[in-house]
Amino acid sequence: MSQSTLEEPLGARQPVKTQSNWTRRIWPTLEGYLYLAPTLLGLLIFVFIPIITSFRLSLNRIAPFGNQMRFVGLDNYVDLLTSADYWDSVRVTLIFVLGTVPTGIALAVALAILLSYPLGRMAWFYRALIFVPVIISSAVTGVLFRWLYHPVVGYLNYWLVQLGLAESMQQAPNWLGSKEWALLAVIIATTWRQLGFNVIVALAGVQNIDETFYDAAKVDGAGIWQRIRHITLPLLSPTLFFLLIINIIYSFQAFGE
Structure with missing residues (x-):
């Protein structure tokens, strides 16, 4: 009893592409941040940057008229709390x-x-x-x-x-x-x-x-x-x-x- 096999021509079988372990581990987390990116960008522009800017300005004393600004550190907070x-x-x-x-x-x-x-x-x-x-x-x-x-x-x-x-x-x-x-x-x-x-x-x-x-x-x-x-x-x-x-x-x- 003879058994015949069909051999595929050389180069006919394509290698299967598999994701690396690093990609499989990182992509779910990265995908979540991509979905959150618009909201995080809005918070950065309209919340965090104004907070940082306000705190920076609070460390200075600005003249009532004009743009003269003088750094005073925490003096404004001391005046407020007292x-x-x-x-x-x-x-x-x-x-x-x-x-x-x-x-x-x-x-x-x-x-x-x-x-x-x-x-x-x-x-x-x-x-x-x-x-x-x-x-x-x-x-x-x-x-x-x-x-x-x-x-x-x-x-x-x-x-x-x-x-x-x-x-x-x-x-x-x-x-x-x-x-x-x-x-x-x-x-x-x-x-x-x-x-x-x-x-x-x-x-x-x-x-x-x-x-x-x-x-x-x-x-x-x-x-x-x-x-x-x-x-x-x-x-x-x-x-x-x-x-x-x-x-x-x-x-x-x-x-x-």
């Missing part, structure tokens, strides 16, 4: 943040839980009404609250008198004209303006909670407060953390308002 006005600003800012962030998030969660229940055909209207402050400009908000805080014809003082919290309009708080009430007035206005965004985010988090958790709790006899405490709030913690970070950033950037 200034009583600076530490007073820090104190006021911390009070402002502590006044707006917890209050705004607590109100947003309460309203989100309320709006998550069936409210009939007008549910869309209530949600839109709460979101209105977000789309109102800062100038309109200022005019609105200036009228509300007016010491003589202000609607807020009117209701304080009607509820017996103030004896007369003359004895009601001067919200914008007194040192004791001005910061509280700004906290109230800022909380109201940020409330719409907080409610929408919190409402999305509440609606993403699986209804089976509530059904099982009802079968076990849990009341509404127990369901909120043991189901809603724990499962809402990622949303609350997001709102906490966003509101802190917003409060520290509220100088223009």
Whole structure:
């Protein structure tokens, strides 16, 4: 019995190209950086370079008129940290943040839980009404609250008198004209303006909670407060953390308002 084989002509078989071990190890990492390159370039141009430039300028003292610049090292930082006005600003800012962030998030969660229940055909209207402050400009908000805080014809003082919290309009708080009430007035206005965004985010988090958790709790006899405490709030913690970070950033950037 004979077996015949066909021999390939010389040079017909092509060598198989294989990637080197170095290429296989490096390429996945390099590929990720290539995808991130546009974002990293934007951060470099619009974030890191301005930070470095600002720090370099802070080490110099520039004349009010002209371009005369003199290197002073850390003297500007020493002047800042030893200034009583600076530490007073820090104190006021911390009070402002502590006044707006917890209050705004607590109100947003309460309203989100309320709006998550069936409210009939007008549910869309209530949600839109709460979101209105977000789309109102800062100038309109200022005019609105200036009228509300007016010491003589202000609607807020009117209701304080009607509820017996103030004896007369003359004895009601001067919200914008007194040192004791001005910061509280700004906290109230800022909380109201940020409330719409907080409610929408919190409402999305509440609606993403699986209804089976509530059904099982009802079968076990849990009341509404127990369901909120043991189901809603724990499962809402990622949303609350997001709102906490966003509101802190917003409060520290509220100088223009």
